[in-house]
Amino acid sequence: MAIDTRETVSLETSGISPGDVSLRAARIRRVPGWLRPNLLWALAGFLIGYIVGYWAGDFIAGAYPVAANSGTNNVAVVLALTFGVIGWLAGIGVLNYPLQKILGLDPTPAVPDASFARYFRLTEDHKVVGLQYTVGSLLFLFTGGLFAMMIRTELLSPTTHVFGPGTYIEIVSEHGTIMMMMASSIVVGTLGNWLVPLMIGARRVAYPRIEAASFWIFMAGYVVILSAPFLGGFPTGWTGYAPLQTQASAGMDSYLVGFAVIGIGMICAGFNLAVTIINYRAPGMTWGRVPIFVWSILATCALLTLATPTLVVAGLFGVLDRTAQTGFFVTEHGGSNFLWQNLFWFFGHPEVYIMALPGFGIVMEMLPVFTRKPLFAYRIAAAGMIGVALLSFFVWQHHIFQSGINPDMRPLFMLTTELISIPTGFLFLVTLGTLWKAKIWFEAPMLFVLGMLFNFLIGGITGVFLSDVPVNVTVHGSFFVMAHFHYTIMGGLIFAFFGGLYYWLPKMTGVMLNRKLSIAHFWTMFIFFNLTFFPLFFVGILGQPRRVFEYAHNLQTLNDISSIGAFLLGASFLIFLFNFVWSVCIDRTPAPPNPWHSLGLEWQTPTPVPWYNFEHTPVVLADPYHYGEVDAPPVADLGERGGATSSTSSPTPDDKDRGVDIRPHSM
Amino acid sequence: MPWGYGDVVNKTGRAALAGALALIAAGIVMFAFINLMSQPGTVTFAASNGQVNVTLQTVGSYGSGDHPTWVSYEIQTQGGTWQHTTIWQVPARTQVNVTILQYDSGSPLRNEQLGQVTGTVGDVATLNGATFSVNNSNVGNGVGHTFSIPAIGVSVPLAGVNGNDTLCGAAPCEPSSPHNVIKFSFMSPGPGNYPWQCFVPCGLGWLYGNGGPMGTVGYMGGFMKVV
Numbered sequence: 001m002a003i004d005t006r007e008t009v010s011l012e013t014s015g016i017s018p019g020d021v022s023l024r025a026a027r028i029r030r031v032p033g034w035l036r037p038n039l040l041w042a043l044a045g046f047l048i049g050y051i052v053g054y055w056a057g058d059f060i061a062g063a064y065p066v067a068a069n070s071g072t073n074n075v076a077v078v079l080a081l082t083f084g085v086i087g088w089l090a091g092i093g094v095l096n097y098p099l100q101k102i103l104g105l106d107p108t109p110a111v112p113d114a115s116f117a118r119y120f121r122l123t124e125d126h127k128v129v130g131l132q133y134t135v136g137s138l139l140f141l142f143t144g145g146l147f148a149m150m151i152r153t154e155l156l157s158p159t160t161h162v163f164g165p166g167t168y169i170e171i172v173s174e175h176g177t178i179m180m181m182m183a184s185s186i187v188v189g190t191l192g193n194w195l196v197p198l199m200i201g202a203r204r205v206a207y208p209r210i211e212a213a214s215f216w217i218f219m220a221g222y223v224v225i226l227s228a229p230f231l232g233g234f235p236t237g238w239t240g241y242a243p244l245q246t247q248a249s250a251g252m253d254s255y256l257v258g259f260a261v262i263g264i265g266m267i268c269a270g271f272n273l274a275v276t277i278i279n280y281r282a283p284g285m286t287w288g289r290v291p292i293f294v295w296s297i298l299a300t301c302a303l304l305t306l307a308t309p310t311l312v313v314a315g316l317f318g319v320l321d322r323t324a325q326t327g328f329f330v331t332e333h334g335g336s337n338f339l340w341q342n343l344f345w346f347f348g349h350p351e352v353y354i355m356a357l358p359g360f361g362i363v364m365e366m367l368p369v370f371t372r373k374p375l376f377a378y379r380i381a382a383a384g385m386i387g388v389a390l391l392s393f394f395v396w397q398h399h400i401f402q403s404g405i406n407p408d409m410r411p412l413f414m415l416t417t418e419l420i421s422i423p424t425g426f427l428f429l430v431t432l433g434t435l436w437k438a439k440i441w442f443e444a445p446m447l448f449v450l451g452m453l454f455n456f457l458i459g460g461i462t463g464v465f466l467s468d469v470p471v472n473v474t475v476h477g478s479f480f481v482m483a484h485f486h487y488t489i490m491g492g493l494i495f496a497f498f499g500g501l502y503y504w505l506p507k508m509t510g511v512m513l514n515r516k517l518s519i520a521h522f523w524t525m526f527i528f529f530n531l532t533f534f535p536l537f538f539v540g541i542l543g544q545p546r547r548v549f550e551y552a553h554n555l556q557t558l559n560d561i562s563s564i565g566a567f568l569l570g571a572s573f574l575i576f577l578f579n580f581v582w583s584v585c586i587d588r589t590p591a592p593p594n595p596w597h598s599l600g601l602e603w604q605t606p607t608p609v610p611w612y613n614f615e616h617t618p619v620v621l622a623d624p625y626h627y628g629e630v631d632a633p634p635v636a637d638l639g640e641r642g643g644a645t646s647s648t649s650s651p652t653p654d655d656k657d658r659g660v661d662i663r664p665h666s667m
Numbered sequence: 668m669p670w671g672y673g674d675v676v677n678k679t680g681r682a683a684l685a686g687a688l689a690l691i692a693a694g695i696v697m698f699a700f701i702n703l704m705s706q707p708g709t710v711t712f713a714a715s716n717g718q719v720n721v722t723l724q725t726v727g728s729y730g731s732g733d734h735p736t737w738v739s740y741e742i743q744t745q746g747g748t749w750q751h752t753t754i755w756q757v758p759a760r761t762q763v764n765v766t767i768l769q770y771d772s773g774s775p776l777r778n779e780q781l782g783q784v785t786g787t788v789g790d791v792a793t794l795n796g797a798t799f800s801v802n803n804s805n806v807g808n809g810v811g812h813t814f815s816i817p818a819i820g821v822s823v824p825l826a827g828v829n830g831n832d833t834l835c836g837a838a839p840c841e842p843s844s845p846h847n848v849i850k851f852s853f854m855s856p857g858p859g860n861y862p863w864q865c866f867v868p869c870g871l872g873w874l875y876g877n878g879g880p881m882g883t884v885g886y887m888g889g890f891m892k893v894v
Binding site for chain 1: 678681682684689696699702703704706734735736738859860862870871872873874875877878879882883884
């Protein structure tokens with residue numbers, strides 16, 4: 001039985017009376033808003049910390065021969081970035097609570113804040129954090145996307161160059177790092193933080209301060225990663241291989257510190273949501289009723305919590321090699337650069353599923369809504385996610401088939417890699433089973449679901465090719481690999497993410513995005529995504545290596561097709577951006593309470609959702625997938641005022657207007 | 668409005684604010700793009716009597732700019748001024764006569780293969796007027812750098828000066844500072860961009876000597892543009 005969260009969260013039983021909160025809140029509000037911790041103070045804190053850290057590093061190591069000769073004081077840069085991050089966190093207020101506790105002071109209670117400024121502050125409302133993450137992930141996505149535009153601009157010609165070779169690899173590295181570590185990895189933060197408590201009937205998350213801190217840690221990591229170009233960039237791509245890492249410019253310090261910072265943010269985000277899902281489910285929310293999206297987040301959080309510490313430690317080792325002259329990754333000093341590859345990919349391959357699993361969760365959550373059918377083989381889907389999460393820890397060495405792995409170990413890791421396609425196949429078959437004989441409601445979220453399935457099929461099949469040693473040896477380091485993982489991550493997760501945004505933004509923001517623009521966004525994104533990346537399979541097979549700014553003349557046509565596709569793909573994102581800004585910030589056409597007629601518990605709350613989500617902790621009565629069933633049980637009892645939610649077996653006028661088929665489904 | 672700002676800013680104001688933010692974002696993007704595009708300039712050499720004369724110098728520490736401690740090449744324009752770049756342009760299928768004023772000290776090579784002169788006319792070069800085809804870096808002052816264009820097989824070792832002398836510490840170096848003069852010729856290939864590079868790990872303070880200036884255009888590597 002899940003834990004009843006009422007006693008743990010209500011103000012009445014928390015030892016703080018509502019009157020106390022009001023008085024304290026009034027005192028807090030008397031302080032002018034700009035003086036309270038906020039984004040501006042975080043920026044100021046970063047700047048002050050950076051200066052102090054650099055000064056300290058210069059004082060400590062400025063005269064070291066290695067610093068004097070190279071003109072680069074890595075100690076100063078690392079301390080500057082580290083102190084900068086601490087200053088950032090202090091400025092946003094992350095340190096207030098622990099410092100107050102250490103000093104024996106009463107911590108400032110969290111109070112509901114309805115001002116727009118709350119989006120620029122530390123907040124304990126998981127919904128505000130979710131929206132912060134949403135804007136943050138879009139910021140990361142567009143930043144990484146701009147770097148992608150630069151890459152494709154450079155690759156328009158094999159001989160006429162826009163950037164220098166060093167600048168080009170810096171751009172590739174920034175693109176890869178931001179996209180892999182930030183834009184794609186924090187879907188957990190975006191939709192997970194916003195939706196999971198509502199979906200499981202919880203009135204809050206388990207560790208709201210850690211949750212809030214995780215976002216601002218991510219933002220500090222973003223600032224650190226973006227500092228790299230100002231420090232000479234890093235020439236390693238997102239994988240940061242030693243010994244190139246060890247001899248790179250100071251921009252590499254940004255990479256290593258940034259990775260560690262982002263890793264800490266990922267651990268915080270994952271740990272909080274995992275505990276929330278396990279311990280904060282409403283009464284009746286048994287494991288068999290947990291929404292499939294929540295299963296995907298739970299599996300992802302397990303990976304975040306267990307795999308990411310390896311990355312943080314690896315980053316620390318790299319920093320020590322570059323500053324304290326340790327030799328973790330330096331062969332001449334008794335270390336091994338191969339160690340970095342193992343540590344990196346021990347995190348890196350689970351990271352791939354950190355990106356893929358939420359995508360499948362989003363897709364499987366939306367499919368029943370737009371097919372008006374129960375989710376096919378729910379338990380298989382949940383088992384598939386757990387299976388993928390478990391197996392993902394046993395495949396990392398396929399990334400280093402070409403890097404000195406014991407050849408006798410190759411077949412083992414080839415086998416484990418192929419094994420993971422089985423639970424992944426479960427997930428795909430569940431989606432196809434749900435689509436089987438369905439009358440599909442072709443709204444923008446559903447279009448993105450179908451696009452994701454098409455793209456992921458191509459990415460998945462080419463992934464099976466790549467797991468085979470002979471093929472891997474042949475196309476390793478080529479554009480074939482690059483096209484493969486773009487099909488799985490961008491074609492999979494990012495398509496699902498946009499589908500999820502179109503689906504849940506009406507709930508999250510209270511407004512509907514423009515339907516025509518949404519559909520235009522899908523078609524342009526789908527067509528131009530494939531125009532961009534499909535030719536790159538051929539480019540890779542024909543031998544074009546990744547991360548190199550020159551290529552054979554006979555590959556220019558394919559590269560130009562890809563570049564033109566990329567520019568148009570970028571334009572499709574601008575359609576989304578315009579739609580998002582116009583609909584959410586300017587026009588604000590109110591959304592119906594449940595525009596998709598979903599049975600999900602999150603849709604049964606009022607909009608905007610109150611601070612504590614549910615007036616009374618709901619009692620869950622059924623899973624939310626009884627679409628099309630005449631005698632479908634209500635999903636939950638929301639308490640005295642809310643009553644039990646009903647199924648959607650009775651058509652609504654709105655349904656008829658939309659032409660939605662909500663009749664019981666016959667197979 | 669429950670979301671916090673709708674009641675203080677009207678629709679027109681929100682649109683104007685969004686437009687202003689979009690303009691600022693576009694400005695930041697353009698600024699970043701233009702800055703990333705910046706590269707060292709290109710020095711163009713015109714042929715005279717079917718030949719091109721190119722003069723370079725090496726300096727142990729550049730002495731100014733972003734990386735004053737870095738070792739670097741410099742190029743002399745046809746007007747006689749020194750320019751801090753490693754990108755130069757020559758006509759196709761023309762004899763390129765290169766003169767390198769080597770102001771840096773040397774050391775024994777890790778790979779003696781780089782002591783050979785290859786790809787030049789006659790596979791030879793001159794060191795202070797004396798013709799040579801191999802530089803034994805274990806004797807004398809060793810080799811400071813190489814001038815190598817891998818795509819056309821050109822590689823010439825540049826003998827170092829005596830490290831105990833008072834060496835030039837800031838570019839451009841004056842002829843009064845200790846230096847060696849290395850001369851050689853090669854035929855430029857067909858049109859294209861040809862990377863050239865020093866292959867002696869000379870990045871002092873960097874692990875293996877391959878970081879910093881060794882990987883940066885404008886210091887110990889660059890491009891020969893052939894048109």
